[in-house]
Amino acid sequence: MSLSLAASAAPIAPIAAHDLLVFLLQIGLLLLLAVVFGRLACRFGMPAVVGELLVGVLLGPSLLAWVAPGPHGWLFPAVAEQYHLLDAVGQIGVVLLVGLTGVHMDMGLVRRRGGTAAGVSVGGLVIPLGLGIGAGYLLPRALVPEGTHGTVFALFLGVALCVSAIPVIAKTLMDMKLLHRNIGQLTLTAGMIDDAFGWFMLSIVSAMAVNAVTTGTVLVSLAYLILIVAFALTLGRPLVRGVLRVAARAEGPGLTIAAAAVLVLLAAAGTQALGLESVFGAFVCGILIGNAGKVEPARLAPLRTVVLAVFAPIFFATAGLRMDLTALVRPQVLLAGLAMLVLAVAGKFVGAYAGARLSGLNKWEGLALGAGLNSRGVIEIVVAMVGLRLGILSVEIYTIVILIAIVTSLMTPPILRFAMSKVEQTAEEEVRETEHRAWTTQPEVSRNEQVP
Secondary structure, eight states, X not given: OOHHHHHHHSOOOXXXXXXHHHHHHHHHHHHHHHHHHHHHXXXXXXXXXXXXXXXXXXXXXXXXXHHOHHHHHHHSOSOHHHHHHHHHHHHHHHHHHHHHHHHTOOHHHHHHSHHXXXXXXXXXXXXXXXXXXXXHHHSOGGGSOTTOOHHHHXXXXXXXXXXXXXXXXXXXXXXXXOTTSHHHHHHHHHHHHHHHHHHHHHHHHHHHHHSOOOHHHHHHHHHHHHHHHHHIIIIIHHHHHHHHHXXXXXXXXXXXXXXXXXHHHHHHHHHHHTTSOHHHHHHHHHHHHHXXXXXXXXXXXXXXXXXXXXXXXXXHHHHHXXXXXXXXGSHHHHHHHHHHHHHHHXXXXXXXXXXHHHTTOOHHHHHHHHHHXXXXXXXXXXXXXXXXXXXXXXXXXXXXXHHHHHHHHHHHHHHHHHHHTTSOOOHHHHHHHHXXXXXXXXXXXXXXXXXX
C-alpha cells in the first residue's frame, strides 16, 4: 500500500482533551452569562439581545483581554480552530433563528396590506441604502479591510443600514399592545418586506465578495436567486407540505421538529453551495414551512424554545466577543461611528415618513412607522457577522454596526409610544383588539427577541 493510501486510511484524531475542555467551558460560561444578562436587560425594559451582546463585550478584547490578558488568553486562545468550534454552534443557531423568522411571516398579511406597506418599505429601504452606499465610498480607507473591493464594501454597508428586524418590531408591538392597531399591522408588513429584501441583497453582495466583481458574477447570482424563488414556488411548496404532513402523523411534535430543522439546514446548505448566503435559504424555507406546510405553532414550540433560549444567546454572546470597543477611543473611528448612526436613523425615519405621507397617512402615523422600522436588532447583527466572516468588514466597522443595532432597538419604544399617543383608535382596531386579547392567555417566552 502506498504511503498516500495509508495516510488517507488512517483515522483522524479526535479533538484534544484540552481543546474540548476549553470549548465546553466557553459554551457553558457564555450561555450562563447570556441568560443572566439577557434577563437583566429585560428587567430594565431593553431587548435581551443587548445583555447577551454585553457578555461577549465583557469577555472579549473590549474588557477581559485588557484587564486580565492571562485568563482571557487561556479561555479564548487566539487559535483559529478553537474559535471555529464556537462559530459552528453559532451558525447552527443563526440558521435556525432565521428559519423561525420565516416560519412566522404572515404572507396573507403581506398580500392584504401590501400596497401601503410597500410604499412605506420602499422609502425606508431606498434612502438608507443610498446613504449607506455613499458612506461606504466616503469612509477612510484605513477602516476598510485590505483587499476588499470598494464597491462590495459600500453595497454591504448600504444593506447593513437599510434592514429592519421583524423579531424586535413584533415583540415591541406586542409589549406596547399596538399589534392590533393599523400602524402596528403596517409596520409589521413593511418590516417583512424589508427583511426579505435584506436577505436578497445580502446574498448578492456576499456572492460578489467571494467571487470577482464582474457583471457576469452579479447576473449569475441574480439567476440563482430567481431559480431558488421559482423552485420554492413550484417544487418546494409540495415537497415541504408532503414532508411535514408525513411527520405530523407521528405522536408528539418530535418528528415534526426534526423534519423542520432538517429542511431549514438543507435549504441553507443549498444556497451556500450556490455561493449565496446560507441564511437566505433558511429564510425561504421558513416561509414555506409556515405557509405551505401549515404546521400548528404548538408542534414547533419546543424548537423555538431551544433556539431562542440556547442557540441564539450563544450566537449573540459570540458576536459580542468579536467587538472591540477600545477602537472607539480613536477619533477617526468614533466620528465614523457617529456619522453612520446618524445616517442610519435619519435615513430610515425620513424614508418611512416620506413613504407613509405619499401613501396618504398623517404625520404622526409616518413618525410611528419610522420609529418601528428603525429597529435593526438581530437582523443587523446577523448581517454584521456575515460581513466579518467574509472579510468585508473590519473589526472597527463591525463594532460600529453592532452598536447601531443596539441603539436603534433602544430608541424605538419611547418614540413609538409618543407618536401613537397622537393617533386615535378606529372602530376596526377596536374589533381587532378584542380578537387579540385571547393571545394574552397564551404562555409567553420572556426573551425580548422572540418571534411571535
